[in-house]
Amino acid sequence: MTRLTDHLIVISFDCLSALDFHILEELPNFQELLNKGSYCKHVETIYPSVTYPCHATIVTGKFPNRHGVINNTFLQPGNPSPDWYWHRFHIKGTTLYDEAKKAGLKTAALLWPVTAKANIDYNMPEIFSNRPWLNQIAVSLANGSVFYQIDMNNRFGHIRKGLSQPELDDFVIESAVHTIETKKPNLMLVHFTDLDTQRHYHGFSSDEAHAALKRHDMRLGRILHALKDAGIYENSTIVVLGDHSALDESKAVKINVLLREQGLINVNENGKVTNWKAYCKSCDGSAYIYLHDQKDIETKTRIGKLLQDLQKDENNGIEFVITGEEAGKRGADEKAAFMIEARRGFYFHERLEGAFIDSITKEDVEARRYTVASHGYSPTKENYETVIIAAGKGIRENVAIPSMHLIDEGPTFAKLLGVNLGDTDGKVINEMLNV
Structure with a gap:
């Protein structure tokens, strides 16, 4: 050539x-x-x-x-x-x-x-x-x-x-x-x-x-x-x-807090994850939801319902939920059970403790706990x-x-x-x- x-x-x-x-x-x-x-x-x-x-x-x-x-x-x-x-x-x-x-x-x-x-x-x-x-x-x-x-x-x-x-x-x-x-x-x-x-x-x-x-x-x-x-x-x-x-953001959504409350993530007294059935892996403006066992249909069904229910309320910060298969068609990881997209003003964080949604403060940013703008969002x-x-x-x-x-x-x-x-x-x- x-x-x-x-x-x-x-x-x-x-x-x-x-x-x-x-x-x-x-x-x-x-x-x-x-x-x-x-x-x-x-x-x-x-x-x-x-x-x-x-x-x-x-x-x-x-x-x-x-x-x-x-x-x-x-x-x-x-x-x-x-x-x-x-x-x-x-x-x-x-x-x-x-x-x-x-x-x-x-x-x-x-x-x-x-x-x-x-x-x-x-x-x-x-x-x-x-x-x-x-x-x-x-x-x-x-x-x-x-x-x-x-x-x-x-x-x-x-x-x-x-x-x-x-x-x-x-x-x-x-x-x-x-x-x-x-x-x-x-x-x-x-x-x-x-x-x-x-x-x-x-x-x-x-x-x-x-x-x-x-x-x-x-x-x-x-x-x-x-x-x-x-x-x-x-x-x-x-x-x-x-x-x-x-995109600018003012709220951090912590799906893992809910998964932990549902008994899908177990943590020891030192805060370390001992075992998990499902986990939210952040991509900032989007996130993958992975299953420990991809054949665990019961957990997948349960999480699918949880995410759909969360999406109904705009204050929960989820714009859309797609399956791993649909994510694969968009070029993302089809091995995930689900992929979720954040609404404007929100992004996803992997933290396991605290409230489900945190309002981001100046102190959070100075301590590098959260950011005030991020990417990872859908190209659409x-x-x-x-x-x-x-x-x-x-x-x-x-x-x-x-x-x-x-x-x-x-x-x-x-x-x-x-x-x-x-x-x-x-x-x-x-x-x-x-x-």
Whole structure:
């Protein structure tokens, strides 16, 4: 296959929304891309619309139930900090970076989700030290490119303050600029989370979120300058995208509190789950309801009635209830017994104690117990789309794509690189490309 570009730089600004588009048009570096490239401000995301499934979809062109990353975190009932889908082996089938590597291309990824232990030349995976006895740097080194990460930490580690933002993204941008200038990768995937963090803890349209958009514009500018300084700008394609939008919320719905009251979850004196028949696994704006025994028809019937009864009262925060089979048809996990969608202003939490519904206070947010905006909602929610902007080699100028889907991005990127992702759910958006 013919390559349409020599260097593809994919920049994910986590939680970049279609509603941000009018702001992007006024920011100089986003404006530069918009003036010379193609864009779509109506990109439909996946279900559930959370970060790890979204990023796995972007590099595979498949829905979550086909690539295997069906949530951010694992089903670990009662664990207040469940493990995430950090590792490449959780993705079924091939990825954009796998195919690029097979084609002899140089690859790099900075904090791109689900890339721990991936076969990427310069890999700084997004992975947390999720055990008290683990050290963050050691965990990162063990799951990515050792010497590359040591070099980046030696050069720019002083910028970072743990996982706090905007310092983490400031560290990532310095690493990205240095990588472009010294390694000149053919494929580079970069994930920034500043905007997502600000929205979670300050609200969708907060001053903090707006400030993060401005910082992202400056980060984009640094990447554009790095490509020029490296002498590869004219042979590069720059793609900026979001993975999902977000919605403000004021109430947390805790289905597990009811399941515990019904005797379907048992907890010991230390608050640990000892056994369970059913469990609500949160995806924030949506949630899976899993059965311990998928053949337990009695429990499934009982929960189905409970959920339908709850849905009748809007104050319970449930917009709709679908079966696992119906969830599978939407690309989510068909192994769940049910999937539930939160109404606007609500989101789901896995907590087992307290009231069924909590009103979110300022103190809750400061203590990181709850957030005031989240995602995970159905892609059919109004004003919930994300965006993509592409410019540079292989991209047509001044083309507005009326609408597309997150699953279309991987096949389109693959065509730019002259590789093939095989049997995808999405299609190549040829209208964007100089074919």
